[in-house]
Amino acid sequence: MEATKKKDIIIFNKLKNLSNNLSLFKINNEIFIISERLNIFIKVKKDGYIPKSGLLITDYLDKINIYGNTLDIGTGETGLLASYMNAKGANTVTGCDLDESVIKYVKKASLIKNEINWIISDVFSNIKKEGFDFIISNPPQLPIENDGDLHDYGG
Numbered sequence: 729m730e731a732t733k734k735k736d737i738i739i740f741n742k743l744k745n746l747s748n749n750l751s752l753f754k755i756n757n758e759i760f761i762i763s764e765r766l767n768i769f770i771k772v773k774k775d776g777y778i779p780k781s782g783l784l785i786t787d788y789l790d791k792i793n794i795y796g797n798t799l800d801i802g803t804g805e806t807g808l809l810a811s812y813m814n815a816k817g818a819n820t821v822t823g824c825d826l827d828e829s830v831i832k833y834v835k836k837a838s839l840i841k842n843e844i845n846w847i848i849s850d851v852f853s854n855i856k857k858e859g860f861d862f863i864i865s866n867p868p869q870l871p872i873e874n875d876g877d878l879h880d881y882g883g
Contacts, residue, residue, distance in 0.1 A: 796861030
Protein backbone atom coordinates (compact mmCIF):
# COMPACT_ATOMS: atom_id res chain seq x y z
CA MET A 729 0.00 0.00 0.00
CA GLU A 730 2.68 2.47 -1.02
CA ALA A 731 1.24 5.50 -2.82
CA THR A 732 2.25 9.01 -3.66
CA LYS A 733 -0.03 11.49 -5.39
CA LYS A 734 1.48 14.96 -5.59
CA LYS A 735 -1.59 16.85 -6.85
CA ASP A 736 -3.71 15.99 -3.77
CA ILE A 737 -0.64 15.53 -1.54
CA ILE A 738 -1.59 12.02 -0.48
CA ILE A 739 1.36 10.08 0.88
CA PHE A 740 1.10 6.57 2.32
CA ASN A 741 4.09 5.39 4.31
CA LYS A 742 4.02 2.00 5.93
CA LEU A 743 5.65 2.52 9.30
CA LYS A 744 5.72 -1.10 10.50
CA ASN A 745 3.83 -4.35 10.91
CA LEU A 746 2.11 -4.37 14.28
CA SER A 747 0.88 -7.96 14.28
CA ASN A 748 0.21 -10.78 11.84
CA ASN A 749 -2.72 -8.87 10.35
CA LEU A 750 -2.32 -5.20 11.23
CA SER A 751 0.09 -2.54 10.07
CA LEU A 752 0.74 1.05 11.04
CA PHE A 753 0.58 3.63 8.27
CA LYS A 754 1.20 7.34 8.13
CA ILE A 755 -1.11 9.13 5.72
CA ASN A 756 -0.70 12.90 5.38
CA ASN A 757 0.84 13.12 8.87
CA GLU A 758 -1.95 11.11 10.51
CA ILE A 759 -1.43 7.61 11.91
CA PHE A 760 -3.73 4.69 11.03
CA ILE A 761 -3.99 1.04 12.05
CA ILE A 762 -4.84 -0.85 8.88
CA SER A 763 -5.54 -4.37 7.69
CA GLU A 764 -6.32 -4.61 3.99
CA ARG A 765 -7.25 -8.28 4.34
CA LEU A 766 -9.75 -7.64 7.14
CA ASN A 767 -10.94 -4.21 5.97
CA ILE A 768 -9.84 -2.51 9.19
CA PHE A 769 -8.95 1.18 8.95
CA ILE A 770 -8.69 3.03 12.28
CA LYS A 771 -7.42 6.57 12.73
CA VAL A 772 -5.23 6.90 15.82
CA LYS A 773 -6.03 9.99 17.89
CA LYS A 774 -3.44 12.78 17.70
CA ASP A 775 -1.01 12.02 20.53
CA GLY A 776 -3.02 8.82 21.10
CA TYR A 777 -1.64 5.39 21.73
CA ILE A 778 -1.18 2.15 19.84
CA PRO A 779 -2.73 -0.61 22.02
CA LYS A 780 0.25 -2.99 22.03
CA SER A 781 -1.31 -5.62 24.28
CA GLY A 782 -4.48 -5.43 22.17
CA LEU A 783 -2.35 -6.29 19.15
CA LEU A 784 -1.15 -9.44 20.91
CA ILE A 785 -4.77 -10.35 21.58
CA THR A 786 -5.62 -9.98 17.86
CA ASP A 787 -2.92 -12.52 17.02
CA TYR A 788 -4.66 -14.99 19.35
CA LEU A 789 -8.13 -14.12 18.00
CA ASP A 790 -6.86 -14.93 14.53
CA LYS A 791 -6.53 -18.57 15.61
CA ILE A 792 -10.13 -19.06 16.77
CA ASN A 793 -13.52 -19.02 15.09
CA ILE A 794 -15.37 -15.81 15.99
CA TYR A 795 -19.17 -15.95 15.78
CA GLY A 796 -22.37 -14.72 17.40
CA ASN A 797 -22.70 -11.74 19.72
CA THR A 798 -19.52 -10.17 21.09
CA LEU A 799 -18.71 -7.55 23.70
CA ASP A 800 -15.48 -5.56 24.05
CA ILE A 801 -15.28 -4.10 27.57
CA GLY A 802 -13.05 -1.01 27.80
CA THR A 803 -12.76 -0.71 24.03
CA GLY A 804 -10.47 2.34 24.14
CA GLU A 805 -10.11 5.15 21.63
CA THR A 806 -9.13 2.85 18.75
CA GLY A 807 -11.85 0.27 19.34
CA LEU A 808 -9.31 -2.21 18.01
CA LEU A 809 -10.67 -5.42 19.54
CA ALA A 810 -14.28 -4.56 18.66
CA SER A 811 -13.23 -3.81 15.08
CA TYR A 812 -11.25 -7.04 14.91
CA MET A 813 -14.14 -9.15 16.23
CA ASN A 814 -16.39 -7.56 13.60
CA ALA A 815 -13.88 -8.26 10.83
CA LYS A 816 -13.46 -11.87 11.94
CA GLY A 817 -17.17 -12.65 11.54
CA ALA A 818 -19.08 -11.79 14.70
CA ASN A 819 -22.81 -11.31 14.04
CA THR A 820 -23.05 -8.32 16.39
CA VAL A 821 -20.35 -6.36 18.16
CA THR A 822 -20.74 -4.03 21.12
CA GLY A 823 -17.82 -1.90 22.28
CA CYS A 824 -18.14 -0.13 25.62
CA ASP A 825 -15.96 2.24 27.58
CA LEU A 826 -16.39 4.28 30.75
CA ASP A 827 -14.92 7.40 29.13
CA GLU A 828 -17.50 9.34 27.10
CA SER A 829 -14.77 11.13 25.08
CA VAL A 830 -13.37 7.72 24.05
CA ILE A 831 -16.74 6.61 22.68
CA LYS A 832 -17.18 9.94 20.84
CA TYR A 833 -13.75 9.53 19.25
CA VAL A 834 -14.04 5.86 18.29
CA LYS A 835 -17.37 6.58 16.56
CA LYS A 836 -15.38 8.76 14.12
CA ALA A 837 -12.11 6.83 14.04
CA SER A 838 -13.11 3.53 12.45
CA LEU A 839 -14.09 2.77 8.87
CA ILE A 840 -16.66 0.25 10.20
CA LYS A 841 -17.95 2.48 13.01
CA ASN A 842 -21.60 2.01 12.00
CA GLU A 843 -21.37 -1.79 12.21
CA ILE A 844 -20.49 -1.68 15.91
CA ASN A 845 -22.76 -0.67 18.78
CA TRP A 846 -20.69 1.83 20.83
CA ILE A 847 -21.91 2.36 24.42
CA ILE A 848 -20.72 4.42 27.39
CA SER A 849 -20.67 1.88 30.20
CA ASP A 850 -18.70 0.97 33.30
CA VAL A 851 -18.27 -2.73 32.54
CA PHE A 852 -21.88 -4.03 32.40
CA SER A 853 -23.69 -1.00 33.92
CA ASN A 854 -25.34 0.10 30.62
CA ILE A 855 -25.25 -3.22 28.81
CA LYS A 856 -28.61 -4.85 28.16
CA LYS A 857 -28.90 -8.28 29.71
CA GLU A 858 -28.44 -10.16 26.47
CA GLY A 859 -26.31 -13.18 25.89
CA PHE A 860 -22.81 -12.86 24.49
CA ASP A 861 -20.86 -15.64 22.85
CA PHE A 862 -17.58 -13.76 23.39
CA ILE A 863 -16.62 -11.14 25.96
CA ILE A 864 -13.18 -9.64 25.57
CA SER A 865 -11.32 -6.90 27.40
CA ASN A 866 -7.94 -5.23 27.37
CA PRO A 867 -8.24 -3.22 30.61
CA PRO A 868 -5.87 -0.54 31.94
CA GLN A 869 -2.83 -2.29 33.31
CA LEU A 870 -0.71 0.17 35.23
CA PRO A 871 -0.99 0.12 39.04
CA ILE A 872 -0.99 3.87 39.69
CA GLU A 873 -1.70 5.08 43.23
CA ASN A 874 -3.41 8.32 42.19
CA ASP A 875 -6.20 8.58 39.66
CA GLY A 876 -4.65 9.19 36.28
CA ASP A 877 -5.69 8.99 32.68
CA LEU A 878 -8.46 6.38 32.38
CA HIS A 879 -6.43 4.61 29.70
CA ASP A 880 -3.54 4.05 32.08
CA TYR A 881 -5.12 3.92 35.52
CA GLY A 882 -5.49 0.32 36.61
CA GLY A 883 -6.26 1.10 40.25
